[in-house]
Amino acid sequence: MRISDVSCRVIAESMRYAIVRHINYLTIVLNPDLVYNPAEDTFLILDHVNLKGNCSVLDMGTGCGVIGLSLARSCVSVLGADINPYAVFYANLNALINNVRNFKAIVSNLFSEIKGVFDYIVFNPPYLEDTAKDVLDLSWAGGTGLVKRFLREARNHVRDKIFLVVTEQMFERLTWDHYRVRVVAEKAFFFEKILLLELTPTL
Known part of the structure; x- marks a missing residue:
């Protein structure tokens, strides 16, 4: 499914059920039935990942774009990528709403459409x-298998560091060959703990 296939439907149908949130000094529009609604894991990144200067960023799994748009305020360029075309629509819409010109989002299955470093x-x-049974399911399902694939492919597309959120169970299941790992922050819930990791590729 391409973004062009859903744009008219998103405007005509999805926008009727869209909500507006104010997050990190951004106005964010999204339909929570179609796009991940920012939650504690999102705020863990927003609170602890501060990138500045002449740097380029890939916001993988951009969702509504709030992380990428926040980083775009202090970085030269940010590319958002998401397998969900509805997410890409809303991310680009939110860039327009907030007048962020150095961010854009594209449809990509992890790195399938990503070029460069x-x-x-x-x-x-x-x-x-x-x-996952369809594209929308992929916004919520994936888990350890998806992260394993990400870790294999990401080394070809990063110069400096990767910031990755995982659950404590995922952290224990995964192997971290080719990366130096630092736990930046964590947050515990009654049913799980999530970790924000800083990964530095090694030779």
């Missing part, structure tokens, strides 16, 4: 260890 990659992946 970025100084930093930020990824807040879906945690559910379920099998």
Whole structure:
């Protein structure tokens, strides 16, 4: 499914059920039935990932774009990528609403449409260890298998560091070959703990 296939439907149908949130001094519009609604994992990144200067960023799994748009205020360029075309629509819409001109979002299945190398990659992946039945399911399902694939492919697209959110269970299941790992922050809930990791590629 391409973004052009859903744009008219998003405008005509989805926008009727859109909500408006004010996050990190941004006005964010999204339909929470179609796009991940920013939650504690999002705020963990917003609170602890501060990138500045002449740097390029890939916001993998951009969703509504709030992370990428926040980083675009202090970085030269940010590319958002998401397999969900509805997410890409809303991310680009939010860039327009907030007059952020150095951010754009594209449809990509992880790195399938990504070209080039970025100084930093930020990824807040879906945690559910379920099998996705369609594109929308992929916004919530993926888990350890998805992150394993991401870790294999990301090394070819990053110069400096990767910031990745995982659950404590995912952290224990994954192997971290080719990366130096630092826990930047964590947040505990009654049912799980999430970790924000800083990954530095090694030879």
